[in-house]
Amino acid sequence: MRLLFLLLGLSAVGAQAADPAKILRITFQAAETGFDPVKVSDYYSGTVIEAIFDPLLTYDYLARPAKLIPNTATALPQIGDGGKTYTVKVKPGIYFADDAAFKGSKRELTALDYVYSIRRFLDPKNRSPYAFLFEGIAGIETPERYTLVIRLKQPDYNFAHVLAFSLSGAVAREAIEAYGDESAARPVGTGPFRLKRYVRSSKIVLEANPGYREVMRDGKRLPLIGGVEISIMEETQGRWLAFQRGDTDIEYQLAEVAPTFITAEGKLKPELARRGIRLERSIDPEIIYLYFNMQDRTVGGLGKEKIALRRAIAMAYKVEDQIRIIRKGQSIRAHYPIPPGVAGHDPDYRSSIAHDPRAANALLDKFGYRKGADGHRRMPNGDPLVIRYSSTPSERDRQFDELMKRSLDSISVRLEIHKDRFPELIKLENQCRLMMRGAAWIADYPDGDNFMQLLYGPNTGQSNNACYRSPEYDQRYEKSRLLPHGPERDRLYREMARLMETHTVWLLTDSRYRNVLMQPRVKGFMKHPVLHAEWLYIDIELLR
Amino acid sequence: MWQFIPTLLGVVLLVFFLFNWVGGDPAYILAGKIANPERIEEIRRSLGIDQPYWVQLWIFIKQIAVADFGASWSTNERVAQIFATRLGPSLTVLLPLLIISTVLALAAAMLVAYYRGSLTDRAIMIGCTVGQSISILVYILVFQYLLAYQLGWFPVQGWGGTLAENLLGYAALPILVGVVVSLAPDIRLYRSFFLEEINQDYVRTARAKGLGEGRVMWLHVLRNASIPVITNVMTQIPGLLAGAFLIERFFSIPGIGREVILAVERSDFPVIKAVSVYVAVATMIINLAADLVYRALDPRVQLK
Numbered sequence: 001m002r003l004l005f006l007l008l009g010l011s012a013v014g015a016q017a018a019d020p021a022k023i024l025r026i027t028f029q030a031a032e033t034g035f036d037p038v039k040v041s042d043y044y045s046g047t048v049i050e051a052i053f054d055p056l057l058t059y060d061y062l063a064r065p066a067k068l069i070p071n072t073a074t075a076l077p078q079i080g081d082g083g084k085t086y087t088v089k090v091k092p093g094i095y096f097a098d099d100a101a102f103k104g105s106k107r108e109l110t111a112l113d114y115v116y117s118i119r120r121f122l123d124p125k126n127r128s129p130y131a132f133l134f135e136g137i138a139g140i141e142t143p144e145r146y147t148l149v150i151r152l153k154q155p156d157y158n159f160a161h162v163l164a165f166s167l168s169g170a171v172a173r174e175a176i177e178a179y180g181d182e183s184a185a186r187p188v189g190t191g192p193f194r195l196k197r198y199v200r201s202s203k204i205v206l207e208a209n210p211g212y213r214e215v216m217r218d219g220k221r222l223p224l225i226g227g228v229e230i231s232i233m234e235e236t237q238g239r240w241l242a243f244q245r246g247d248t249d250i251e252y253q254l255a256e257v258a259p260t261f262i263t264a265e266g267k268l269k270p271e272l273a274r275r276g277i278r279l280e281r282s283i284d285p286e287i288i289y290l291y292f293n294m295q296d297r298t299v300g301g302l303g304k305e306k307i308a309l310r311r312a313i314a315m316a317y318k319v320e321d322q323i324r325i326i327r328k329g330q331s332i333r334a335h336y337p338i339p340p341g342v343a344g345h346d347p348d349y350r351s352s353i354a355h356d357p358r359a360a361n362a363l364l365d366k367f368g369y370r371k372g373a374d375g376h377r378r379m380p381n382g383d384p385l386v387i388r389y390s391s392t393p394s395e396r397d398r399q400f401d402e403l404m405k406r407s408l409d410s411i412s413v414r415l416e417i418h419k420d421r422f423p424e425l426i427k428l429e430n431q432c433r434l435m436m437r438g439a440a441w442i443a444d445y446p447d448g449d450n451f452m453q454l455l456y457g458p459n460t461g462q463s464n465n466a467c468y469r470s471p472e473y474d475q476r477y478e479k480s481r482l483l484p485h486g487p488e489r490d491r492l493y494r495e496m497a498r499l500m501e502t503h504t505v506w507l508l509t510d511s512r513y514r515n516v517l518m519q520p521r522v523k524g525f526m527k528h529p530v531l532h533a534e535w536l537y538i539d540i541e542l543l544r
Numbered sequence: 545m546w547q548f549i550p551t552l553l554g555v556v557l558l559v560f561f562l563f564n565w566v567g568g569d570p571a572y573i574l575a576g577k578i579a580n581p582e583r584i585e586e587i588r589r590s591l592g593i594d595q596p597y598w599v600q601l602w603i604f605i606k607q608i609a610v611a612d613f614g615a616s617w618s619t620n621e622r623v624a625q626i627f628a629t630r631l632g633p634s635l636t637v638l639l640p641l642l643i644i645s646t647v648l649a650l651a652a653a654m655l656v657a658y659y660r661g662s663l664t665d666r667a668i669m670i671g672c673t674v675g676q677s678i679s680i681l682v683y684i685l686v687f688q689y690l691l692a693y694q695l696g697w698f699p700v701q702g703w704g705g706t707l708a709e710n711l712l713g714y715a716a717l718p719i720l721v722g723v724v725v726s727l728a729p730d731i732r733l734y735r736s737f738f739l740e741e742i743n744q745d746y747v748r749t750a751r752a753k754g755l756g757e758g759r760v761m762w763l764h765v766l767r768n769a770s771i772p773v774i775t776n777v778m779t780q781i782p783g784l785l786a787g788a789f790l791i792e793r794f795f796s797i798p799g800i801g802r803e804v805i806l807a808v809e810r811s812d813f814p815v816i817k818a819v820s821v822y823v824a825v826a827t828m829i830i831n832l833a834a835d836l837v838y839r840a841l842d843p844r845v846q847l848k
Contacts, residue, residue: 039620125590127586132580181620200619201802234793238794247700423572423811424568427569430572444577461581462579
């Protein structure tokens with residue numbers, strides 16, 4: 001009998017629930033759109049979804065660069081058929097959070113749930129913004145309850161990252177069918193948290209999922225906290241004041257006021273450090289760049305005089321001013337098309353395009369872009385030369401317009417600013433009808449392929465916004481797709497980066513810092529380059 | 545009443561053509577980061593924006609007839625549900641704001657009208673001019689910093705789960721800001737209404753009859769000056785519901801104004817359509833109600 005009590009006691013310790021008194025309070029700077037994984041594309045909804053649903057794979061919280069590890073899978077996928085077949089086994093004994101949709105019974109996670117969840121991305125009626133990640137799938141089979149076999153149309157050694165993508169978590173068919181259009185507000189997953197209270201665009205309250213499987217770290221069962229309280233606060237002043245007052249525990253998004261809490265050296269100001277506040281600074285896995293439309297009559301093409309024009313514009317643009325003035329010092333110069341923290345990034349690579357208006361002017365002179373009577377340069381054939389730069393009517397874009405104007409003035413090139421709404425710019429961009437525009441790309445998964453595909457010819461009209469078609473680039477890219485991450489693929493990537501630079505398709509500008517501020521009571525936080533809901537690993541020190 | 549139909553039709557046409565002219569194609573936002581032309585067409589089809597304009601317009605008119613604007617394009621939430629859940633927070637702020645600011649403005653306007661030309665009158669009028677010249681944004685930022693952050697009298701922002709928690713806690717500072725912002729223009733406007741009445745013959749007659757100044761002002765003058773005041777207050781209501789977006793956004797109040805801004809940012813036409821129609825209908829109904837109140841206040845007013 002005593003043995004039975006002892007065993008029950010041990011089991012109770014092992015199954016110790018997260019402490020409900022430990023509530024993490026954070027903010028989002030924009031409203032979420034919902035929590036149905038296939039229907040969202042915004043960062044905020046994705047972060048909550050990451051906490052509620054479980055993908056097959058995930059990333060090691062501490063490893064840098066990001067490293068894939070199994071999540072609900074028993075092991076990393078077995079890749080066969082030269083990169084065309086992925087076999088994954090789901091761990092038995094994982095259950096969905098209790099929900100009325102299951103009519104009182106426990107609902108186990110099986111391979112079929114992943115099949116259903118992936119197919120939902122490809123169902124046109126769901127209008128999934130991330131359908132493109134799954135379009136390479138030729139077929140999915142479940143030879144037995146826990147085994148999933150995914151066959152791809154083409155070899156793809158990066159597909160494992162798609163299985164770790166936070167929106168690829170398993171949903172239960174019963175819950176989706178029970179809630180229909182309301183499924184965005186009634187998420188039911190197997191993840192560490194579940195939705196407790198939801199006031200759209202205002203408050204999202206998560207609580208630790210009591211049925212979450214046993215995941216241990218440093219001898220403790222995760223999650224350590226009892227819940228997360230998310231307030232939507234769009235305005236920076238409110239978020240900053242609320243954090244300073246101690247109303248919130250972690251503040252992720254204070255880029256506009258960063259100089260008020262960060263020194264020029266990138267350290268937390270002493271007055272805040274004295275209060276025990278901590279700063280976690282990392283580079284977002286993104287690139288920001290200016291692109292030229294390679295099909296445009298004025299700046300496009302691979303003729304020498306066109307390359308010279310693009311090169312001269314790129315050399316006139318002062319990236320340092322963009323970082324210093326517009327970003328307020330909160331970004332670093334980007335040299336390589338793959339940002340830091342992403343597999344394939346080359347920290348030693350240096351862009352050959354330096355800010356040098358004098359050399360830019362000489363280059364234009366050499367290729368026949370002579371100045372006319374009005375002081376502006378003309379095309380080599382004597383036609384007027386006007387660079388049309390497109391941007392949205394936002395305050396931020398006006399700053400970019402001014403910088404572009406100053407830059408082109410330094411090489412006597414006339415600038416025309418084309419203003420349009422964001423969807424219209426995307427439409428024109430997809431039709432290769434813009435001349436030049438600024439763009440940004442943040443990693444969907446931490447692999448270089450996600451960035452190098454941006455210049456692949458067949459992606460014109462989709463992600464290749466420069467409409468760049470170079471057989472040399474495309475051949476290398478196709479070859480790189482057949483290779484796993486390693487020195488051979490990195491060599492190809494370097495060649496592709498130089499080729500892009502030689503053709504001056506883009507001017508890479510910068511990658512932004514993410515400055516995360518934490519109250520002293522927050523323990524164990526480390527910003528992950530890909531995961532956003534680090535709440536699973538965080539602890540909170542309660543005041544005594 | 546019959547004027548409702550052409551007015552509403554005008555609003556419908558204006559909203560429809562404005563959205564299609566300047567609103568941008570929402571399919572390009574909903575398509576996500578990488579979308580091929582086929583997917584974009586699929587989205588356009590599912591939203592119904594691939595249909596000819598006249599078909600889309602007819603659908604819009606039918607939606608008005610059955611008061612069902614479908615679901616939000618970006619969140620899939622029913623538009624009716626959006627309004628049902630956002631109206632409460634908006635009214636929690638706007639009703640007290642309107643009542644307090646009207647009472648205070650009436651009292652102050654009557655005071656300065658009574659003491660017209662005095663130092664008090666001039667001081668309050670100068671104060672009103674200065675107050676009116678300052679942007680609402682400045683009031684919000686300064687009040688939030690001083691009263692909420694520095695003095696800790698109010699929460700910086702947020703919204704709770706109960707009416708009492710909101711009314712006494714989260715809504716207090718937004719209401720204060722709203723009252724301060726609206727006082728200056730209201731006092732100036734109401735002062736002119738009172739001045740017009742104070743010089744009327746019936747006021748002189750009332751005084752000649754020996755009535756006290758308090759009774760003359762609060763009963764006779766106030767009652768006659770109320771008609772334009774009511775017009776002003778009632779016409780503010782629909783505009784305030786949708787137009788209080790700055791207050792709602794800065795104080796994170798999940799109200800209708802904030803929802804309107806979100807809808808515009810997301811090119812969420814079902815929500816934009818519904819807001820425009822509801823505001824137009826509310827304006828017309830409130831104007832009608834104002835006419836009925838005039839009649840109640842002044843039997844000489846004839847409704848035709």
